[in-house]
Amino acid sequence: xxxxxDSSVPCPGFADYHxxxxxxxxxxxxxxxxxxxxxxxxxxEIGFSDHLPLGPDxxxxxxxxxxxxxxxxxxxxxxxxRYPQLRILVGGELGLYxxxxxxxxxxxxRFPLDYVIGSVHYFGESFVFGTPELxxxxxxxxxxxxxxxxxxxxxxxxxxxxxxxxxDALTSLFPGEETAVIEGAERVLSEAAARGxxxxxxxxxxxxxxxxxxxxxxxxxxxxxxxVPVWLGSDAHAPDQVGSAFxxxxxxxxxxxxxxxxxxxxxxxVFYPPF
Numbered sequence: 001x002x003x004x005x006d007s008s009v010p011c012p013g014f015a016d017y018h019x020x021x022x023x024x025x026x027x028x029x030x031x032x033x034x035x036x037x038x039x040x041x042x043x044x045e046i047g048f049s050d051h052l053p054l055g056p057d058x059x060x061x062x063x064x065x066x067x068x069x070x071x072x073x074x075x076x077x078x079x080x081x082r083y084p085q086l087r088i089l090v091g092g093e094l095g096l097y098x099x100x101x102x103x104x105x106x107x108x109x110r111f112p113l114d115y116v117i118g119s120v121h122y123f124g125e126s127f128v129f130g131t132p133e134l135x136x137x138x139x140x141x142x143x144x145x146x147x148x149x150x151x152x153x154x155x156x157x158x159x160x161x162x163x164x165x166x167x168d169a170l171t172s173l174f175p176g177e178e179t180a181v182i183e184g185a186e187r188v189l190s191e192a193a194a195r196g197x198x199x200x201x202x203x204x205x206x207x208x209x210x211x212x213x214x215x216x217x218x219x220x221x222x223x224x225x226x227x228v229p230v231w232l233g234s235d236a237h238a239p240d241q242v243g244s245a246f247x248x249x250x251x252x253x254x255x256x257x258x259x260x261x262x263x264x265x266x267x268x269x270v271f272y273p274p275f
Contacts, residue, residue: 189228207241257273
């Protein structure tokens with residue numbers, strides 16, 4: 001077991017690459033407040049990764065607007081100048097969907113980003129943070145689970161996404177289907193291992209239903225067995241969530257075999273199992 005005793009203690013030298021902004025319409029606080037919280041928490045790197053204006057997420061009003069992308073980049077540029085002691089990256093989170101490749105490439109051609117988190121929010125008939133459809137047959141539930149992990153696979157194979165976001169967040173939607181979730185997620189991890197894609201240990205699961213980080217420990221151990229790099233992300237939607245539970249996350253990483261800190265090929269802080 002891992003200890004939760006140090007979950008709110010500042011973690012010097014850590015990086016939080018999953019921060020949202022009020023531009024997406026469901027986060028709060030100024031971008032500078034997120035930066036100040038990172039400084040107060042003794043983080044050395046952060047990355048803003050607000051929801052990109054593409055796909056079903058855009059249609060649901062859960063993303064920045066396209067015309068706000070320029071403002072997003074300009075504000076981050078200004079924060080870099082005002083806070084030189086903190087490395088600030090600019091990324092984005094894409095809600096994966098079928099046919100995203102051309103849309104995302106066009107966006108990246110216009111607005112270069114340091115990284116892209118690929119997450120699944122809408123898949124089949126489901127919203128990943130919705131409520132379980134208990135009337136569905138086992139066959140239908142497994143079909144939905146398969147559609148979710150197929151989107152992750154497509155995202156990795158595109159070469160356009162850097163990071164797998166909240167991989168098993170769908171678990172609470174499908175009670176009794178834990179085996180199907182694990183099997184689907186393990187196939188994604190195998191693809192990630194082959195291509196060097198980073199897996200996010202997302203601490204927001206502690207704030208959501210289920211009260212566990214994404215991915216859960218069994219999948220984190222499987223990722224370690226495949227030597228998949230892992231980074232930490234709070235998925236902060238408010239300034240006080242920056243670096244949330246990173247002490248607990250670091251302990252969990254160690255318990256699952258991730259005891260080596262290094263840099264990814266993109267130059268971001270990640271964790272690996274020992275050589």
